[in-house]
Amino acid sequence: MNTENRVRVRFAPSPTGGLHLGGVRTVLFNYLYAKKHGGDFILRIEDTDQARFVPGAEEYIFDCLKWCGLNPDESVRNEGHYGPYRQSERKEKYRLYAEELIAEGHAYYAFDTPEELDEMRRKYKTDENPQPQYDHKVRMRMKNSLTLSGEDVHELIRSNTPYVIRIKMPENETVSFNDMIRGEVSFNTSLVDDKVLLKADEMPTYHLAVVVDDHLMKISHAFRGEEWLPSAPVHILLWKYLFGLDKMPKWAHFPLILGPNGKLSKRDGLKYGFPVFAMNWTDAKTGELTEGFKEKGFLPEAFINLLALLGWNDGTEQEVFSIEELIHEFSMGRVHSAGAKFDYEKAKWFNHEWIKKLDAGSLKERVLEALEAKM
């Protein structure tokens, strides 16, 4: 926990496309937790992967949050004391930490070319290990500062040879942490590869940036989707090495949202004709339009309500909740760890309930708004 004991949570999207309803649920649960505890909800743009930059995606995220009424307390648009709030503008902050890890023996320089990496994957491929990783089994056979002399390393760096910095995952250790939803979660470090922390373009990868920024922005609770759970051991170790586990935020990983065939995907929406994104999103490359709940005619109140019930309930039969009621009732202890099934018929039912609550005046206003948007 940060020293001030103030609740500070963050939503940290990579602006690469449409905002999936699972992403909005992550925003919602963060927001509810912050508001319930009188804390701050921060929006941090994680754009260190320049290859995945999508014009307009950042603005779209702000539009979605605005439509949902889940506006951040701090972001690139309303900076607090911990800016910049866009990671690409924080580039110079990360290298020092990567160097510190090297100095302490927790990371190393790796000079392997893409061809050498391909060769490694070919050479060490076996039936038991069809996709060899850069890990404790192979690192001592690769071109890095663990295998080269200090002089050679110095010379390679001096002559501008491209390199990355990798974490040196310990062998056969157990890394555990307490997840507010799942309880104690443990990993064996031998199963995790030596992830890249700093790339050849000097940009950090997500793993280094997320830990450094959660620390510098005094994040007290890091809540995110279950798909990030496999990355947790790397993050826990970085916390241990750089800042100390006592400073680490509390964690929670929200359950997956399930569609008709496993994790709910954009494809499911296209196939079965229901929205999966908060608002319409058009892929600039393919021109493909993915429908949003907004344009489909959902009220934001209904959208928020149905998302809250995907993985959480208050322990009673109540299903219709306003945002004020949600802030009051929400607790992380009542979020389940099992996947939450998305049911479009039920989603429409929520919308119907919320439409029934509107008085004639506001109904007219909203209908006109929806009609105008379609003209």
Ligand code: GLU
């Ligand atoms: N940048 C990650 C994402 O795109 C953030 C994951 C996290 O919250 O740690 O979702």
